[in-house]
Amino acid sequence: MNPREHTSSIVVSALSSFFGVSLIQATGLITDVVGPMGDGAIQLALVTVAGVFILLAMYTGAVVTANTFGTIVAGRVRTIALMRLVGASTRQLRASIGREGLVVGAVGSLIGAVLALVTTNGAARYFVSTGDLPDIAYRLIDPLVILPVVAVVVTTWSASLVGSRKVLSVTPIQATASAGEPDFSENRRRTGRNVIALLLIASGVVLLVVGVVVGLVSPLGMFIAFFGGVGSFTGIILGAHVVMPLVLKAVGALFGRGAAGRLAALNALRYPARSTRATIGLVIGVTLVMTFTVAAASYQQMILDDTGLDADQLAEANQVLGVTFGVLSALIGFSAVIAAVGLVNNLSLGVLQRTRELGLLRALGFTSRQVRRMIVAESAQMVIASVGLGLGLGVLYGWAGAQSLLGSIFGSELVAPSVPWQVVVGIVGGAAVLAVVASLAPSRRATSVSPVRALQTL
Structure with a gap:
């Protein structure tokens, strides 16, 4: 796996995870503030709205990731064809690309989640110090943040498999010709x-x-x-x-x-x-x-x-x-x-x-x-x-x-x-x-x- 090829996919995964975790954390902080005045319906409504925007971001991220992997695979046509010549199967090659997608998704998602937690908790402390938020006990990590983290990993892995479909069309004979x-x-x-x-x-x-x-x-x-x-x-x-x-x-x-x-x-x-x-x-x-x-x-x-x-x-x-x-x-x-x-x-x-x-x-x-x-x-x-x-x-x-x-x-x-x-x-x-x-x-x-x-x- 060439890290240089996957820099953008890692960034996209990190952005999607950062966005999702930040929204979930923000809804949790809002719930902490209005909790004494409301009930579980408020958090449910906030999480539902946040979920819509998280899905939009992940949809765009999935399209970008699939296209990125498609570009990467297109540039490896000769290498893939040569591997086919020496006995590698299509299933093995797709599994290899899928593992790349899984690693990219996991690394990017964790980076984004950590940055989001640091940012949202830091913002909460700042607004408490300025008096814009009440000085109460805020949750450090909302348990629901695991949802966007896992979703980004799965989405990136799935997108890598979609983007690697070109592997199925690469025949061993293409190793003897120019890739195009x-x-x-x-x-x-x-x-x-x-x-x-x-x-x-x-x-x-x-x-x-x-x-x-x-x-x-x-x-x-x-x-x-x-x-x-x-x-x-x-x-x-x-x-x-x-x-x-x-x-x-x-x-x-x-x-x-x-x-x-x-x-x-x-x-x-x-x-x-x-x-x-x-x-x-x-x-x-x-x-x-x-x-x-x-x-x-x-x-x-x-x-x-x-x-x-x-x-x-x-x-x-x-x-x-x-x-x-x-x-x-x-x-x-x-x-x-x-x-x-x-x-x-x-x-x-x-x-x-x-x-x-x-x-x-x-x-x-x-x-x-x-x-x-x-x-x-x-x-x-x-x-x-x-x-x-x-x-x-x-x-x-x-x-x-x-x-x-x-x-x-x-x-x-x-x-x-x-x-x-x-x-x-x-x-x-x-x-x-x-x-x-x-x-x-x-x-x-x-x-x-x-x-x-x-x-x-x-």
Whole structure:
């Protein structure tokens, strides 16, 4: 097991565990404060809400981890094939990768849990010293923290097995040929998967429309729209190997006709599986954030536009909704952070696995500056495509959710989506920083190896 390959997966596991343990500890501390005034129902409600956000973070983490292991396995195709030649079975190879996933999950989860316990207990002591919290006996460790710790380990292990499915397709004869991934034309010929993805997207869109229409007469339309959103988004994820390269190709046109920009754009179609693995996690994270914030802003706007509320009620509702949605948006935003870590790692692994290709470009006359520019363009292309698609999907799903739930209550008419532009600006600004950060290590690595040594790499 190469620790360098698994750094990102360990970080993702640690972030997921840190998030889960922190939320559970925070709910325990809140329960300690309100315990004398409440009962077990308060803790149950808090744990239930925390569980929803923990599941969202773990879902994003699982996608990122599976994609990371997929990238790692793709880079080991020749090694795996050689092992098959000397007698290793597919079951043995998958078990080996599964053990890697188990170790990664355990190490990351424990690191995250320890950091979360130190952080939450330290925060509690600080707020007691400032008088913001009462000076009572707080629990050091909530017994429920074991749940997110174990869940992260199991999720990471399962994701590693999903990501290692490519082992099943590696035959011993591939040891005598160059290792490669399917190109865009091969992905388009995956008829069964593509048909299922198309059906899910089409049926999901239909359900979204029906949910919005039903929502004009009944709040039950939200349930129809919910399944429409889940179905269509699942279809997009399932067909991401076709969808994302097309989006990346369109974005690539923004980088001009220079050699570096053109090569960066073409890599999206030459390596669609790798591009998809690097970007789909960020698409999920941004979509989740935008869906919630647009839905929240639309709910808030509809309530504030209700003429049945007086000025004091409007002010109170606005304040409560603003604080609540701000806190929950920050919690959901944690999923986008996890996805960003995955994008940085997948781009780094991709450059590491293309050492010979980069060496050939240098031998053909590419300068270090051109290679660096190509890597930066690839990073920017992936970030722009992911964020752009996520913003569009998030606005659609958020508006459909708000409209289908409140359309019948407030006028039974369609209203325009309320887009929180400050959140959009924050996401775009964060994306710009991510594009630069994601390209730093890969571009430095790509230009640090001499062409001769790079061409000698197997």
